[in-house]
Amino acid sequence: MFTLRSLLDRTSLELRVLVPGRPGALDAPVAWVHNTELPDPSHYVREGEIVLTNGLWLERVPAAQFVTNVKKAKAGGIVFGLRAEMPDTPAALVEACREEELPLLEISVAVPLTAVSQAMADMLADERKQSLVGMVRRGDALATAISRGAGASGVLDILRREHDLPLAVVDRMARSLAVAGARLDGDQLHAVATALAKKPPALEVDLAELGPAALFPVGAVGDIDAALICLRPLRELTTPERQALEQTARFLSLEVAKQQAVQAIEMRFASELLEMVLSGGWRATEVPGRLRAFGVDPSGPLAVCAVAFSDGETATMHGLAEVIVEFFAVEGVPAVVAGGTQDVVAVLPWRHPEHELPLLGRRLARSIERRFPGLRPVVGLGGLAAHAAELRPQLLQSREACRVLRRTRTGPSVRAFAELGTHRLLLGLLDAETLNEFAGQILGPMKDHDARRSGELELTLRTFLEHDGQWAATAGALHIHVNTLRNRLAKIAELTGRDVGRTEDRVDLFLALTVEAMDRPQPG
Structure with missing residues (x-):
């Protein structure tokens, strides 16, 4: 950094301070030097530049006017060069600089003003050299530190x-x-x-x-x-x-x-582990080894939790996985964390009573809430697996519990699969393909009818079941006459082959609608 003091330190310039200016002015950064004899150089002098002059303008304007013009340009100061015709700096110039608090330096007759410009150029070159050398040395040190x-x-x-x-x-x-x-x-x-x-x-x-x-x-x-x-x-x-x-x-x-590269590799291995668990068969034999690679004992009790956001937010899934990894690291619990398109799954050892697992889930949910304000995280828990070979049903159950919670905006944010209800326990034991085929066979004709005629048969059926088969309550909720409701339910029976008046048929319809609402994506 150039300053007037750095110029004063160059004894070869034979500079002398006549007016120090305002406090700290001699140590203020100097942009460059500008040699001028114009009475008003304010249009050409840049802010922070030092004006070099021999005072030839004294024949045209008084010293006070010249100093005012220099100050108007926000110059850093004046260096007045003495000459044979003017061996002393004019007193009027000294007084004007003192009143304006503008630094004024005097250079002897023996030193030309160009020496100041040369000194500035030398300092600039030296500064750039030192900057480049420092940057290279710093770069070497930084590269070495990272490589080690x-x-x-x-x-x-x-x-x-x-x-x-x-x-x-x-x-x-x-x-x-x-x-x-x-x-x-x-x-x-x-x-x-x-x-x-x-x-x-x-x-x-x-x-x-x-x-x-x-x-x-x-x-x-x-x-x-x-x-x-x-x-x-x-x-x-x-x-x-x-x-x-x-x-x-x-x-x-x-x-x-x-x-990030390390995290991506770990996340990929974790996702592959989940695929092995879901695939079963011969790939399941690789699961214990993968768990050990993440520091998880495959022979002890294992817990599975699936995490997502209740409003269906998926853009932050990668960040969610990072937060979950950090949470378990802080908790001191080794865990395999794998991010999918709909949820993030964690597999961890659990040697405590099973009823304490929801407490961990709630701590996890609070930790996520702090990182994602405005979003509601939900945590689905499966049962405990005695060892790695029993992970598949617990993984499916935790994801199902998470899917149920994801569709709700109120209520508990952490639930175990066993708390979802008997019919969900049964549905959770079946694969998605079987369930979707079951629901499609029953509801397909009714949904096609609604699509062709902009009908409301599906809405009517859902409302009827939600009101426990009460005709008047259902008609009131739909704002239709009971006879209209009767006609719609008759059409539903015709299309689905299920009569809402028979208990076993009503159960089929209820389960089919439940499967439809489960929105079961493919694993991963």
Whole structure:
């Protein structure tokens, strides 16, 4: 950084301070130097430049006017060059600079003004050289740290060797990946995640009592996944500090990409494990080995939980899986977590009483709520599997419980499959293909009739069963006459082959509608 003081330190220039200007003016950044003899150079001088002059304008304007014009351009000061015809700096110029608090330096007759320009050029070249050398050395150190597995914390340590700045790395899930000289609470972490979610990301984020902090995005695989946070406003950072922070953010992108690659591999292996469990047969023999790879004992009791959002939100499934992985890590529970299109499944060892499992589910739901404000997470639990060979029914049951909860906006957010009702217990034991075929055979003709004639037979049937077969209550709910209801139910009997007046036929219709509402997607 160039300053008037850095010029004064060059004794070869033989500079002398006549007016120091306002406090700190000699240490203020200097943009460049501008040699001029114009009476009014304000149209040409840039902000922060130093005006070099021999005073030839004194024949045209008074010194006070010249100083006013220079001050109007927001110049950093004046260097007055003495010459044989003017061996002393005019007193009027000194007085005018003192009144305007504009720095005034004097250069001896023996030194030409071009020497100041040359000195500035030399300092610029040296600064650029030092900046490039520093960048190369810093880059080597950062690359070495990442290649040796130092992680984000090791990267920050290298940066702080050069610049004593309070730093943190926060990802888009509001997780603190590393800190160095900084401490962020939960609200501040969420403020960073919110700033990262903006398009484009913010350059500064307000961290409440910590004040504004500079944000340097860390991208990986074409997206912004984290940020390097410096607990200083952008305006207070020097150019070298900003350059170092920007370079470090780029290297952190490598670290984040590496972590994402590892997570993607783990998630793929976890998804393959679920496919093995669901497939059964010879592939089931590989399940114990996969569980051991994730630190899960396949010979002990195993629990399965399926997690989703009640409003059907699926865009955040990848982030949901990350939060669940972190939750079990904090809980100290080894778990296999696999993300699908409709839910996220976790398989974990469970050596506690089965009735304590919902407590873990509720803690998990609260943890997810904090990360995804405004969304309602639901957790479906299967029964306990004595060992890996019994995982398949528990996996199906947990997913079924989760699907039921996902369709509700109120009520409990955590339920076990056994709590869903006897008919759901029975349905959960059958595969999706069999159930869909059963429902299609019964409801298909009625649904086709509704589609062709914009009818309301399906709605009528659902309402009738919801009102326990009470004719008057059903007609009132549908706002139709009882005779109209009678005609519709007769048509339903004709199309489905089931008479709502017979108990066994009504059960068939009820189960078919239940299967239809289950919305069973394919695994994964």
